[in-house]
Amino acid sequence: MKLPVLFHIQKKDIANPVLLRVIISEQSTRIDFGYTTPWYYSKGGWIKISPATYLTVQGSDKKYTLIDVEGIAIAPKRLNFQSTEDWKFFSLFFETLPTHDCVFNMIESENPTEDDFNFYNIPLSFTDAIAFRIE
């Protein structure tokens, strides 16, 4: 399939941030997230992403490293919220994943706390991939 392609991720479980969309191009794998501030942090708290965050494909040891971000701070910087009703759309860019059916994980910390953004078992089926319209 000709790149770039995108995948809408319809996860049933309630996660925060929620992983919404994956876009694979020749340059990168972009993952889009939406975050809503929880009630239990004063003024909504803050978010950041570790520069050491990576992707792995199940069945392989290769790590696909983080190369860029949009809409979120790279640690140790933080993006501070102002209220418990705030929200943020952000994107992380990694090295390009293989262009065949796979299941991948996103690892921010190998010893995660509940504040780390780790995601597991995200399936990518290229029969569901949607091609971009390139002008």
Added chain:
Amino acid sequence: MPINKSAFRRYKVIDMLLQNKMKRYPTMQEIIEACFEKLGVDTSAETIQKDIAQMRMLPPDGFDAPILYNRSKGGYEYTNPDFSLLGVQLSDLDIETIKESAELLQLVGGSRVSEKFNNAIEKIFTTVLEEFPNHKHREKHVQTMVPPTSRGFEHFDLFYSACIQKYPVSFIHYSYNKRVFSPILLHPFLIKEFENKWYVIGFSEKHNKVRTFGLDRVFSPFLLNLNFKTVDRFITETTFDNLYGVFPIPFQPKQKIILQATALATNYFLAYPIHSSQNVHKLSSGVANIVFELIPTIELIRLILSQGNQLKIISPDWLVTYTKNMCE
């Protein structure tokens, strides 16, 4: 060879003289005088001869203008009387109308629509100022409200292109009400403005029906290379014609809605009807029943609430309860 700007302005003077049906066959002296009068610069006969030669050349160097010196009449003419340098012949009235239209477009068009349109309108207006230098001295007699640019408005061009060329769009939507993000695959067919807010309407695959999305809640849209799902435009357009606003209250059909307005509020409804179905039945006290045939919307309820005690719902009863619940 590129045509310089001052030469092009002389070409237009020559063209204007050659098109003048009331005074045909302008002489060289008349052309020189017209150039001085219109452009304020002395022009030699040699320059005019070169201009005419250039105008006769084929594009792109010239305009293939059929200019001939008529010896018997002692002046120049277009051998094809329908020829015009710019392809379209404009009367003085046409030109004045264009100037006024350009001014109006600049006032209302530009930034309220999109950056692309704004640039096009700026080009038109700049051209008008260049062609008619005195135009800029005109006083402004119209002022419109130009709201600051809103979030999501930058996606206008993409959705407009998607509607015209029938491309589905992937975007991320955030619901203010539910505080939920969702990926949406939309087959858009209409962009709608209501009270300076912009919406895109289309068939949503996630919802399996036609849905409306505020552009301010849309993130990162991409055009897709997918088959476009068309919907029955007649049904959808008829539906939107029956709305005041964009978000209908779910499962409510078009129905009779009666509001009672104070004398003060009645004046505004009479001056600014909110929908084509509006009928005002005025009582002797000045109070009026205002009747609509509408699909009830969130925006209608907001309008009613915004009027405080100037406006109340008479019927249907369910709308009275619904509105009351919205306030609690």
